[in-house]
Amino acid sequence: MPSLSLAEWIVLTLVDEAPTHGFAVAALTGDGGTVGRVWHVPRPVVYRSLDRLGTFELARVEATEAGSRGPQRSILTTTPAGAEAVAEWLDRPVEHVRDLRSEFLVKLALLDRRGRGTAELVARQREVVAPLSRALERRQATASGFDRVLAAWRSENVQAALRFLDAINTHS
Numbered sequence: 001m002p003s004l005s006l007a008e009w010i011v012l013t014l015v016d017e018a019p020t021h022g023f024a025v026a027a028l029t030g031d032g033g034t035v036g037r038v039w040h041v042p043r044p045v046v047y048r049s050l051d052r053l054g055t056f057e058l059a060r061v062e063a064t065e066a067g068s069r070g071p072q073r074s075i076l077t078t079t080p081a082g083a084e085a086v087a088e089w090l091d092r093p094v095e096h097v098r099d100l101r102s103e104f105l106v107k108l109a110l111l112d113r114r115g116r117g118t119a120e121l122v123a124r125q126r127e128v129v130a131p132l133s134r135a136l137e138r139r140q141a142t143a144s145g146f147d148r149v150l151a152a153w154r155s156e157n158v159q160a161a162l163r164f165l166d167a168i169n170t171h172s
Contacts, residue, residue, distance in 0.1 A: 001085060002056045004052075004056075005049075006039065006102060006103055006106070007029075007039075007041045007045050007046075007049050008049040008052060008053060009086075009089055009103075010029060010035060010039060010041055010106060010110070011025055011029070011041065011046055011049040011050060011053065012049075012053050012058055012059060012078065012082055012085065012086055013086050013089070013090065013110050014028055014029070014035065014110075015050075015053070015059050015076050015077065015078055015082070016077075016078040016082060016083055016086040017113065017114065019062050019063075019075045019076065019077045020075065020076060021065075021073040021074060021075055021076065022046055022047050022050050022073075022074070022076070023073065025046050025050070026041075026043040026046040026047075029041035029046060030043070034109070034113065035106065035109055035110065035113075038105050038106045038109045039102060039105070039106045050076060053082065054076075057079055057081060057082075058078060058079055058081055058082030058085060059076050059077065059078050059079065059082050060076065060077060060078075060079055061074045061075065061076055062075045062076065062077040063075040089107075090107055090110060090111060090116075090121070091120070091121060091124075092124075093121065093124045093125040093127070093128045094125065094128070095128065097129060097132065097154075097157050097158055097161050098157075100125075100161050100164070104125060107121065108121070108168075118168070119169060122165055122168055122169045123169065125165055126162065126165045126166075126169070129158060129161050129162055129165065130162065132154075132158045133155070133158045133159065133162060136151055136154050136155040136158055137155060139151045140152055140155055
């Protein structure tokens with residue numbers, strides 16, 4: 001499986017929802033789009049992502065249709081490998097607390113678009129974050145100088161992440 005950027009994962013996941021075209025994906029990931037309000041993917045990046053996903057055989061052109069004001073539009077769908085990759089990616093927690101704001105939050109939005117619950121992903125994410133809390137508390141207790149400041153910053157971020165996960169778990 002090739003390494004995909006967050007933008008490419010988002011585009012692939014939207015294509016996996018139903019056959020669609022790049023303009024529709026760009027509308028969803030634009031500033032006013034349902035996904036774009038969480039993570040904006042500019043239109044040129046959407047089209048570059050679609051090209052790369054085709055190269056990796058994760059998405060393919062299913063059909064073409066006449067555009068209302070321009071050239072024909074390619075209707076894209078995921079390949080079986082693309083659909084499998086999306087399913088695995090959506091169920092996988094993020095590795096770093098810093099990625100909760102980006103990748104994790106967009107996964108929650110994409111799962112919501114699919115009508116899927118998020119409780120399992122939230123629980124798995126909590127399992128990843130919780131051990132970090134204990135390790136950072138130990139580091140903060142023994143650190144000095146700027147290392148102590150950095151450990152305190154990271155510890156506070158982990159505690160905030162755990163509170164966030166607990167808060168949304170009651171609503172998933």
